[in-house]
Amino acid sequence: DSDRGLDNDLDNNLDNNLGKDLKDGLDDGWDDGLDEDLNKDLDNNLDNNLDRRRTGMRIQDTRILSISM
Secondary structure: OOOOOOOHHHHHHHHHHHHHHHHOOOOOOOOOOOOHHHHHHHHHHHHHHHHHHHHHHHHHHHHHHHHHO
16 A cells, blocks of 8 residues: 555545456456545546636636736
8 A cells, every 4th residue: 555645535445446456357347446436536526626727727817817907
């Protein structure tokens, strides 16, 4: 077990999923070695973070425009 800086439950869940998929030979089509539900959770979190960043960038762009005018 490596310390990824995650809480124990999430760390164990990742370890279990990675181990399970490696044993399955990655036959389920998920190429990063995670099960479908965990992969979707990670994808959703990444998408949400990107959306938040884009929103933050739009707000920042608006501020820069209003300051420069």
